[in-house]
Amino acid sequence: MASPTDVPGVAEFAASFKS
Numbered sequence: 001m002a003s004p005t006d007v008p009g010v011a012e013f014a015a016s017f018k019s
Helices: 010-018
Strands: none
Touching: none
C-alpha cells in the first residue's frame, strides 16, 4: 500500500479529517 502522502487528494482528506 502506497504512503498516504503519495496519494493525490489525501491532503484535502487529511485536512478535512484533521480539522
